[in-house]
Amino acid sequence: MQSASRIRGSARPCAQNARTIAALTSNPGCDRRAVLDTAGVDKQRLADHIGYPARFGQSQFAIVRGNAFEAQLKADQCAALLRLLIEQKIVPPGQHARHVDCSAVGQTESQDDRLARTAGLLGEVFKGGDSWGVPGQRPALLLDHPLLAMTIAGRTVYLEPDLILIGPDARVHVVEVKSFAVIDGQAAPSKVAAAAIQAAVYVMATCAAVTEAGFDAGAVADEIVLVCPRDFANQPTATLIDVRKQLAVLRRQFARMARIEMLLAALPDDLTFDLSIDESGVARRPPVEVVAALECVPARYIPECLAVCELAGFCRSRSRARGQTAVLGRDVCERLGGIEEVETVLGLASGTLSPSPDQTETAAVLRLAEQLRSQSLVLAGDPTAASSGLGLSALGLSA
Amino acid sequence: MSTLVALARALAFVQGVAQPITMVRHIHCAERPMVFIPLALAGEANAPLAAMVGDDPDRPRLLVVPQPRNRDLRFAFAAELASILVPHFERFQTVTEVAAPDRTGQARWRSTDAPQVVVANPAAAGFVRLFGRSTRFRRADGPYAVDARVPVLGQWLTFFAERAEYPGSSLLVTLTDALAMHWATGQSALEDTHLPALLAWIEPPEGRDGATAAMLAEDPGIWPPAGPATDPDFDNRVLAPAIEAYAAATTPDAGTLAECQASGALRDAVASQLEPTWRLMWRAIALLRALPPGVRVADRWAADRDAYTEFAARLEGSGLPQPRRDGAVAAARRLHRLERALAAFTVQRAYDDPLIMAEYRLTGEAFVATVLEADRLRIDTSGRRRTLRPRVTVTTTDPAKPEVGSTWISPARPAQRARAVEVVVARGAETTVVLELSGGMGRALTPLPGSVPDAGERLCYTSLADQYVPPGDFPAPEETPWTHGGPPAPASLDAVEGQAAVASRRGDDLPRDDLPRDDLPRDDPAGEEWS
Numbered sequence: 001m002q003s004a005s006r007i008r009g010s011a012r013p014c015a016q017n018a019r020t021i022a023a024l025t026s027n028p029g030c031d032r033r034a035v036l037d038t039a040g041v042d043k044q045r046l047a048d049h050i051g052y053p054a055r056f057g058q059s060q061f062a063i064v065r066g067n068a069f070e071a072q073l074k075a076d077q078c079a080a081l082l083r084l085l086i087e088q089k090i091v092p093p094g095q096h097a098r099h100v101d102c103s104a105v106g107q108t109e110s111q112d113d114r115l116a117r118t119a120g121l122l123g124e125v126f127k128g129g130d131s132w133g134v135p136g137q138r139p140a141l142l143l144d145h146p147l148l149a150m151t152i153a154g155r156t157v158y159l160e161p162d163l164i165l166i167g168p169d170a171r172v173h174v175v176e177v178k179s180f181a182v183i184d185g186q187a188a189p190s191k192v193a194a195a196a197i198q199a200a201v202y203v204m205a206t207c208a209a210v211t212e213a214g215f216d217a218g219a220v221a222d223e224i225v226l227v228c229p230r231d232f233a234n235q236p237t238a239t240l241i242d243v244r245k246q247l248a249v250l251r252r253q254f255a256r257m258a259r260i261e262m263l264l265a266a267l268p269d270d271l272t273f274d275l276s277i278d279e280s281g282v283a284r285r286p287p288v289e290v291v292a293a294l295e296c297v298p299a300r301y302i303p304e305c306l307a308v309c310e311l312a313g314f315c316r317s318r319s320r321a322r323g324q325t326a327v328l329g330r331d332v333c334e335r336l337g338g339i340e341e342v343e344t345v346l347g348l349a350s351g352t353l354s355p356s357p358d359q360t361e362t363a364a365v366l367r368l369a370e371q372l373r374s375q376s377l378v379l380a381g382d383p384t385a386a387s388s389g390l391g392l393s394a395l396g397l398s399a
Numbered sequence: 400m401s402t403l404v405a406l407a408r409a410l411a412f413v414q415g416v417a418q419p420i421t422m423v424r425h426i427h428c429a430e431r432p433m434v435f436i437p438l439a440l441a442g443e444a445n446a447p448l449a450a451m452v453g454d455d456p457d458r459p460r461l462l463v464v465p466q467p468r469n470r471d472l473r474f475a476f477a478a479e480l481a482s483i484l485v486p487h488f489e490r491f492q493t494v495t496e497v498a499a500p501d502r503t504g505q506a507r508w509r510s511t512d513a514p515q516v517v518v519a520n521p522a523a524a525g526f527v528r529l530f531g532r533s534t535r536f537r538r539a540d541g542p543y544a545v546d547a548r549v550p551v552l553g554q555w556l557t558f559f560a561e562r563a564e565y566p567g568s569s570l571l572v573t574l575t576d577a578l579a580m581h582w583a584t585g586q587s588a589l590e591d592t593h594l595p596a597l598l599a600w601i602e603p604p605e606g607r608d609g610a611t612a613a614m615l616a617e618d619p620g621i622w623p624p625a626g627p628a629t630d631p632d633f634d635n636r637v638l639a640p641a642i643e644a645y646a647a648a649t650t651p652d653a654g655t656l657a658e659c660q661a662s663g664a665l666r667d668a669v670a671s672q673l674e675p676t677w678r679l680m681w682r683a684i685a686l687l688r689a690l691p692p693g694v695r696v697a698d699r700w701a702a703d704r705d706a707y708t709e710f711a712a713r714l715e716g717s718g719l720p721q722p723r724r725d726g727a728v729a730a731a732r733r734l735h736r737l738e739r740a741l742a743a744f745t746v747q748r749a750y751d752d753p754l755i756m757a758e759y760r761l762t763g764e765a766f767v768a769t770v771l772e773a774d775r776l777r778i779d780t781s782g783r784r785r786t787l788r789p790r791v792t793v794t795t796t797d798p799a800k801p802e803v804g805s806t807w808i809s810p811a812r813p814a815q816r817a818r819a820v821e822v823v824v825a826r827g828a829e830t831t832v833v834l835e836l837s838g839g840m841g842r843a844l845t846p847l848p849g850s851v852p853d854a855g856e857r858l859c860y861t862s863l864a865d866q867y868v869p870p871g872d873f874p875a876p877e878e879t880p881w882t883h884g885g886p887p888a889p890a891s892l893d894a895v896e897g898q899a900a901v902a903s904r905r906g907d908d909l910p911r912d913d914l915p916r917d918d919l920p921r922d923d924p925a926g927e928e929w930s
């Protein structure tokens with residue numbers, strides 16, 4: 001039986017965040033990722049070590065701009081943010097707001113202390129009649145970078161949303177601040193989708209915290225407030241996004257990860273991704289060994305991995321080496337009748353391979369497609385056609 | 400994605416080099432395309448950082464915003480870009496030709512050529528659209544005055560970006576799309592949007608296969624990304640220090656040696672990211688040029704020239720910027736036109752290209768047949784008038800099984816309809832069809848030479864028809880219920896939308912010239928800050 005800590009080895013568990021958790025949902029079928037993430041393996045470091053460095057760097061310009069935008073929203077007891085919330089009718093007009101800084105106190109405050117602080121705050125607010133004022137008469141509370149915890153597949157994951165709003169009516173909204181622009185009411189759909197699923201992770205964590213504090217998680221709204229700069233200026237704009245769908249996706253994925261024990265049970269006992277990092281911080285384990293370890297856990301590479309998973313470079317090259325149609329993209333795979341190997345596709349297309357019973361239909365289409373392709377190329381006198389087509393079907397041209 | 404293209408991808412994968420998926424080129428290649436590579440500053444809403452632009456591969460122009468967060472410098476960039484692009488865009492107006500009259504019978508003119516803008520990838524096309532949006536509402540007077548050419552540039556860029564949505568239009572060419580339309584690589588469509596990797600598959604260097612070459616091309620240390628996003632590593636290690644050095648060297652008395660040096664260093668740094676892409680883009684253009692053009696490419700380019708002529712006239716007329724968002728009627732009209740363009744483009748590509756037609760042969764929407772016999776002079780006497788109705792008997796091994804009574808068209812004789820009057824499906828894979836022909840044979844009772852296929856001729860018949868679809872009928876704004884956006888409100892922006900809708904109702908898309916200038920969108924977007 002394998003354990004997560006053995007798999008990870010001596011390194012400290014790699015911190016998960018909402019982004020990495022959200023990324024899990026983009027390739028839910030991959031065991032390799034599920035195992036590495038559950039064990040808290042630092043995939044970036046791993047990828048570097050085996051010679052497929054991931055390129056997920058962030059430009060300092062983007063970071064600076066993001067921070068400036070956030071600061072602008074929070075200035076002056078979150079005055080700008082409050083205006084937006086009133087506009088969106090989440091907070092009644094004329095309402096005051098209190099900005100509650102939940103970020104770490106100094107360098108020393110431990111995560112558990114911070115966690116307790118957020119939890120205490122939530123408890124106090126929900127109990128009512130406290131220093132914040134009784135429900136209905138207290139200001140809207142904007143918890144700035146509260147720390148939440150959540151258990152995913154037996155591991156505690158710490159999460160830090162940008163802001164959580166607790167309205168005067170004790171309704172809780174997750175507020176996600178992003179620095180991509182909404183121009184004439186439109187933003188890049190991929191960015192909105194990414195923001196929504198990340199915020200959904202925070203919604204789950206907030207629900208967990210509220211439940212933990214002994215209250216009903218129904219107080220947490222399943223829509224989130226996305227705040228972005230509007231048009232080309234730094235003026236913020238807020239949009240409400242329903243994240244019920246994202247929550248369902250996440251729950252499914254977490255349930256799957258909860259069954260990780262079964263996955264681990266199937267792995268060799270001595271499997272580990274320990275990089276044998278010495279005192280000077282250099283990884284000593286031979287990369288071939290690490291690669292061999294990776295190969296023990298089945299992966300399911302798809303081109304979408306390139307945008308979300310640190311191991312994509314490695315997995316792509318393996319998938320290519322195996323000649324898997326998956327590297328060509330999902331729509332191509334579908335068109336090729338779901339056949340997994342490129343060689344099989346071409347064998348069936350050229351007729352050199354006889355189809356298995358469940359392949360006959362696909363094979364007939366592929367065979368015909370190949371014939372039509374070569375025929376057209378030959379007809380048009382393409383000199384390379386005879387060799388680049390599979391060569392055989394030019395015979396069909398006898399008419 | 401058709402099965403033939405999927406198969407071509409599989410082939411490309413095995414052979415290590417991209418495979419052609421067309422026999423001809425389906426886009427227009429201008430004699431002197433205007434190549435435009437914009438770079439944007441990370442994290443900002445389309446803030447220009449630099450651009451390389453020009454219509455001569457040997458003389459690229461480099462534009463740099465030394466401090467991208469400085470509004471004045473950004474507008475100086477926009478003005479400089481306008482001074483290059485706007486004269487180029489306007490140049491093609493002078494030589495015109497007579498075009499077919501419009502629906503109302505009014506004579507029409509159109510430019511004999513039009514400008515073509517070429518960008519590297521879809522994100523760069525997006526930059527064109529957003530940069531157009533951020534500049535077209537600016538004004539040359541008032542508190543936020545900019546160079547007079549800036550809003551004009553904005554309108555032009557908006558025009559190009561909108562036109563690019565029309566399937567088959569070649570006014571704004573996105574190279575990765577254009578290349579992927581003609582070649583299938585052994586990687587995914589997602590990876591094809593990376594220009595260096597895509598080209599590595601199409602033209603892998605000696606001794607390397609496409610996959611390896613593409614992998615190397617993805618390394619930003621070897622090939623800088625084609626933009627508009629820059630490599631974060633470049634931002635952090637090179638660009639940020641260079642911008643800082645420039646800021647430190649800038650003093651109230653401009654033009655000091657230190658400032659010149661700092662700005663020179665910054666330009667060099669940015670140029671190092673742009674030059675490789677510049678060369679790649681011209682290589683890609685050369686690849687496309689080398690393909691023989693499809694027959695109907697010229698027709699579509701004529702439609703592009705029409706659009707260009709119309710827009711140039713509109714600019715000279717009212718000069719009203721395009722609205723921020725289309726009103727309901729304008730949006731519906733536009734959607735309808737896009738659908739028509741897509742339908743036409745789909746059919747035209749198949750007509751022009753046997754390899755694309757093969758996709759329809761696979762699905763039974765087309766077949767290639769050999770003419771067994773032809774009754775050229777057959778006359779139909781059943782009606783009141785004697786009519787020429789030749790019959791040809793053809794045989795095919797394609798999967799298509801025409802039904803009796805179905806109509807087919809041969810791309811070789813598009814004006815002619817062929818109706819299946821008899822179909823015999825033989826034991827083997829062979830199908831014999833007797834087709835009765837009408838149209839495209841001249842007016843006499845004997846067909847013009849060559850208008851009826853001869854015995855032994857091999858030809859293609861398809862059920863795809865390149866038909867004229869009449870433009871839809873849309874209500875005038877004043878007849879549009881408020882639920883659908885009309886009638887126009889008097890406020891500035893809405894007025895523009897309303898007027899545009901009035902104009903399009905009149906069929907010329909030109910807003911009235913007598914609009915008071917006050918109807919121009921004023922302070923809101925014009926004064927819009929640039930972060």
Ligand code: SF4
Pocket residue numbers: 027030031032033299300301302305306309310311312313315
């Ligand atoms: S890149 Fe590899 S490990 Fe990551 S999700 Fe894809 S297949 Fe799984």
